[in-house]
Amino acid sequence: MGDKSSGAKKVSRRKFLVRGGLGTIGVLAIGTYIFRNAIRREILGTVNSLEMPYTDNTDQPMVWFEVTSENNIVLHSPKMEMGQGTFTGIAQMAADELSVSMQQIQVVHAASSTGNVDSFATGGSTSISGLWQPLRELSAMLRMMLLKEASQKLNIDVTQLQIDDGVISGTGKSLTYAQVAEGVKNWEVPDTPKLKSLKEYKYVGKPIARVDLDAKVFGDPIFGMDAQMPDMLYGAIVRPTKIGSIFVSADIATAENMPGVIKIVVEEDFVGVVAKSMLEAENAKNAINVTWDSYKDLNTEAITKIITVGNGKSTIIQKNGDSLNEEGDLVRLEFRTPIGAHAQIEPNGVVASVDGDSAIVKISTQVVGITRKEVAKRLGLDTDKVNIIPTYLGGGFGRRLHTPHAVQAAVMSKAVGKPVKYFFSRKEEFQHDMFRPPTHHVIKGELNTDGLLHGLEHEFVSGDVGNNSALIPNFLPPIIGADVGAIRGGFIQYSGIPNFRAVYWHVDLPFATSWWRSLGLLANTFAMESFMDEMALKANKNAVEFRLQQIADDAIGVRLKNVIKAAAEKANYSEEITNGRAMGFAASIDANTPCAQVAEVSIIDNEIIVHKVTVSLDPGLAVNPDQIRAQCEGCVIMGMSAVLYEQMFVEDGELTPTIYGPYQMALMKNAPKEIDVVLLQGKDTPGAVGEPPLGPIGAAIANAVRRLTGERLTELPLKLSKLTL
Amino acid sequence: MKIRPVYFFLLLAVVGVVLVFANTPTISNYKTYDNQGIAQQNPDESYEKMMDVLTHQRCMNCHPNDNIPKQGDDRHPHYFGMARGDDDNGFEATSCNTCHQSINNTNSGVPGAPHWSLAPASMGWEGLSRAQIAERLLDKNTNGNRSHDELVKHMTEDDLVLWAWEPGIDADGNQRTIPPVSKKEFKEAVENWFANGAIIPNK
Amino acid sequence: MEISLTINGMLKTVDVGDENTPLLWIVRDLLNLKGTKFGCGKAACGACTLLVDDEAVRSCSYPVKFVEGKKVTTIEGLGDRENPHPVQQAWIEEIVPQCGYCQPGFMMATAALLNKVPNPTDEDIDNNIINVCRCGTYYRMRKAIHRAAKLQAEINTNETKEI
Incomplete structure (x- = not known):
């Protein structure tokens, strides 16, 4: 490429x-x-x-x-x-x-x-x-x-x-x-x-x-949650806990007479409460008895069954040379990744004020234009009568590319004639997230007599990332046949391999999935780079050399080689186990930015511990090298969190867990004590930074664990099997 | 045989309550147990009742043997790596009381009671048999140098112990489960077992 | 219900309504100090951490009635641009924040830690700093906590000399 x-x-x-x-x-x-x-x-x-x-x-x-x-x-x-x-x-x-x-x-x-x-x-x-x-x-x-x-x-x-x-x-x-x-x-x-x-x-x-x-x-009030307007009231919205629930009716009699309640707003698609304080709005919300029409008996196994290569509609997204010889000596591995939550710390929130024929909306959003369009449409106003005043975001990660709560707050404000502030509870954030979709990957490879890949094939399946989002026009997916978000990182970057193919399968899931920082990259790179490591082991080659030998010398190939070499050199990459620590290597290209990482890992008390990560990134011209380093550090830790700990389940038709802790995330104690970042400049303009370093971390850790234990971990979150322990 | 003891027990309970109210108990007058007539309930039965409570997760979750408090009915390790610390109250700056106050919190679902903390390590009961728990309970070297009377007082009056029957709601708004024996029955069982000499059955 | 407290050094009496209202909302909405953040409302993320009588408290799980007569310190009272607290100074020098939302909670927890353990080890930090940061700024935070300990020690040394 x-x-x-x-x-x-x-x-x-x-x-x-x-x-x-x-x-x-x-x-x-x-x-x-x-x-x-x-x-x-x-x-x-x-x-x-x-x-x-x-x-x-x-x-x-x-x-x-x-x-x-x-x-x-x-x-x-x-x-x-x-x-x-x-x-x-x-x-x-x-x-x-x-x-x-x-x-x-x-x-x-x-x-x-x-x-x-x-x-x-x-x-x-x-x-x-x-x-x-x-x-x-x-x-x-x-x-x-x-x-x-x-x-x-x-x-x-x-x-x-x-x-x-x-x-x-x-x-x-x-x-x-x-x-x-x-x-x-x-x-x-x-x-x-x-x-x-x-x-x-x-x-x-x-x-x-x-x-x-x-x-x-110094704690300045800069976030959406900090926004306020004079005479502001508080809103709450009744949200279902079961996947696929459709609003039928609501009994609001009790709630209407509760302390502080100004109005219960019953719309075709939601029920909201407006009250004098947030707690009063919450209490009244809990007293509303809503009838939902909903799916039944959904669980994680049912979702896993849907997410299986061969289901849905396939598109060949990349093809070079011939197909694999299925009769040959193929290595075939399958990988799985779970549903992931955004879990940004600032809940989605908004303050809306609708006065006559104009509206003001203060909100933390990633899509000012779409938020404006949606509010204007619902209120029947011209877009220039709606002023969206964006605030700092307490984390974006893709969670704020969808802002229906802006519309809901505006509707509630219009109903009471005063500004209304509304924000999600944490449980609502977890259950009504637009998740990172689960994925399944089948990867096959065949070595030639020189111990290099003769052929490589990546088939993978995912739910929506870009499809069905306001950002991607509806006409686009049918034309290109694949979800532009889900396929990020799904391509074969080893362009020196004579025969390769990447095939994307799309399935519909019963709950909403969408953009999660780096989109398909996290899952796809985990699968692909784990497989590459397994092939290097089979070929009895150094994992870094094995990669370098199979990358063509085009512009991006040269840049990829350079980051691979730089990471290996900076980390003193070695396949020896020293003091109980092993190194794992992985590399990826995302949005034209190549990145390579070396993770230094040991197993202590049956837990995977990441001690050090070396990151090599070529973002092109570095406008602010310190902030690029910060992004590398942050991506490594957020990526670690996702690949070692995070997982949403579906139980009795509900997405769960609904709180930090049960939704386990990396804490201070889990973060590597050392993160070493090397920046290269392989082109003279600035490139992508905020997501590409999320790619390699999963495979880098899994590859280190493989070298420590002999076990190839193929599912996220990475868990040592009883066999290993 | 099956019904009679219950009636008898209820009668005793009423007597017991009357007596308790008549003599506001202090450590010194707890010595009068064997004079109160409660001792006639089968002490082995009382023992089992008491143990049904002590081994329930509401109690056991804060009597760990690995210095890690447990949470929930599934007794999972406390989230976020909370542990005993030097004084049974968590770490220096992030202690039990960073989150747990002296009352249950209905907004957050965080449970609370006065002096919320772990039982001392010597009172780690997790994974022990009932007899082993009883031994630790009775041994002054492991029970905080408490006499039988002091133990009875602790087990029947301490707010944190009695919290087990008023454990409040969890983070999801659901009531926490309570021990399978009522608070009243538990108190009586404790008093009766001690009044009969605190003898561990089958030993 | 009326509650008297010392908030960031100022004695105030506020009508709090329900005495069990979480301190967080009194601080944010009645006292209009927005630096203390709502993250989960379940004492799980630590974004609402502030100090009550110099002890770290998760204010979303702390009924306001318990602050009667006590001293409450929020990020706004920890230090300001002219006179930053060593923790804030260290956070600036290490350029810690990314999105920034969880940072006040972390800084308050760190201030509480340094009160108790002036020179914390990595293990002390791991045990005591258990808030959640989604951007993954833990790596710089750890450096900043060690730096804050040094800055605080320097201030203490200078103060001793002056005496």
Whole structure:
């Protein structure tokens, strides 16, 4: 697979306009993005390696910047900050092209009223890479506009002017950006100027501290859960505990007369309570007797049966050479991964205020545009009458790509004529999550006489990831035949193998599944890289050498080889067991970012202990190396948590458990004491960071356990069998 | 044979309650048991009743033998790695009382009672036979240097012991199960067994 | 019901309604201190951890009636931008937070730990810091906790000298 990102992007010509208000500069940006018009497999190959370019609206004025009278720049970000350091990265990019200091940039979430609404979402590890070109261009254009205006005001030729931290000066005279912008009605809008060279950047490429660090260390009220409005009431929504429940009717007589209750809102699709306090709303909710029509007798075994290769509809997503010789000496292994919960610590929450023909919604969402559209549609309003005010996200991970609670809060607010705050209980979060789907993989491989793979085949099955989500147009899945999310990481990256095939099977599950950080990557890489390790053992080859020998020398192949070599070298990869510790190796490519990891593992008191993880990542140009390291550390730990501990069950038709603890997750004591990160730069633009390091960790741990115990663990969460113990 | 002792027991119970109310018990006047006439109930039966309670998960979960408190009817290890610590009350900064207060919490489902903590390690009963539990209970070296009278008082009056019958709701809002013997019966069984010399059957 | 407490150094009397209301909601909604977070409401995640008389408490499971006459410290009272607590200073120096939502709870638990164990070992940290972080910032947190212990020791040494 080649590096196909460059051809997929056409950066726009952008225009500026001025909005009202002293010193406020608005920007009209016209963006175009042309999807590759290619045959199905070509598209699918692109999906796996593509760095999604930034896609914005094309027809509305968008506020990107404000110049304040204190000579600071407010940057309205269409991308949400959900922990990945996006605000810091874009502040660095803007500061450098605007020639201001980091302290002069204040990044805020763009309210939808600014027009600066992302037509896609915050997710897919696309924020920095997608904004790299357009945001720098916009910043450079603003700088040029200010420079030209200053040139007129100072009566000095542009070439004689210089800029330093937002102050334009020349021949002894100077004006701040704020002074330049003051009172200007007609701006001269230049063509997109030439961007600065990387060498000229003061901030891009440096490990700048997060711009939201203080707010997060001193407890500022920045999250959706912290949002409030005057005279706000509290809402609660009756949610079923059984999978597939459909609302039939509700007995609200008792609840209506309970303390603090303002109104019980009965809609066709939900029942809500509005009360003076959250606890009063909860109590009344618990007193409502709802009749549900629901599925029966579902359990984990039934789900496992559905998730089995051969069920559903298949699509060949990758093919090279011939099919495997089923009569030959094949190694065949099956792998399984469970249902995973997002379990982000901030529950989904929202405050909505509907007043006459307009609505204001404060919410932590990854999909400002979709949230706005859905609220407007339900209330029968024009989208421009709905202002979505996004907040910081207390974890995204894909959980906030779906925000029906915004609609529900808006409906409740309209019913009582006051702002209503609503948020999920933890049990509701667990039961009404849109889960990471369970998967099943059948992998077959055949070695040639040189001990290399002659053929490799990956067949896997999953529930929805991208399909049936508001982000993927309904027409798309039938055209491409596969779920663009589920297939992430399902491709064969060992392009040197002469014959290979990847086949995706799609099944429908009785409960909602969707995007979970890195999508199919976690499960697919666990299966594929565990299999590769088993084949290396069979071939009696060093696991690193075995991989390196089977990767073609195309652009991405070279980058993959480099991260594999770097991780092995940094970790001193060895297949000896030392002091009871073994190393496990794995590598993956996600969204055009290759990553390799070495996990150092031992077994203590029958538990798998991960002592050290070495990560090698090639994210391309590192805008903020420290935050890329933080993402690597975080992905390793979140990935460890998923592969060692996490698992949802279905019992008596209910998704369970519903609380942390029973839903076991990695704690401080489980996190590796050492995480060593090596960053490589295999291309000259920024690439995906927030998800790719989740790929290798599962297989890296399982491969270490294999070397310690001789046992090949094929199911997540990884558990030592009684045999081993 | 099967019905009679029950009536007899009920009668004794009434007498017992009257006596208890008549003499507000203190450690010193507990010595008068054998004068109270309760001793006539079969002490072996009392022993088994008492043990039905002591071996129930509501009691046993906080009498572990591995320094790890247990939770739930399935007696799983306490989540998040909580353990005994140096003073039976968890770790230095994250102790039992970081989450457990002196009352059950109906909002969170976290149980609570005064001095919520683990029984001392010497009183670890988990996995022991009834006779072994009784031995530990009676041995001053393992029971916190308690006399029989003090044991009776502890077992029949301590809020944390009696919490077993008012264990509140769990995180899911469901009532926790209670021991198979009522609180009243348990108290009487304890008093009777001790009044009869606290003899471990079959020994 | 009226409750008097010292919140972040200030004596306050508040009408709390139901005396069994979790302290968390009194702090967040009545006292409008949003730094203490709601994560699970079941004392499982630790996002609501604050200090009552310098002891770590999970405020979602702590009836407000028990704070009568006591001292409550939240993240807002631990330190501020001008005068950060050593734990906050260490968190800044190690650039710990990602999404940031669980961080106040972790910092409060760490402050409580350093009160009891000024120089915690890794094992002390593993035992006492059992909150949940989804972003996986544990690795930097551990470094920050060790750094905070050093910063606190330096402050204590300087204070001793001044005396």
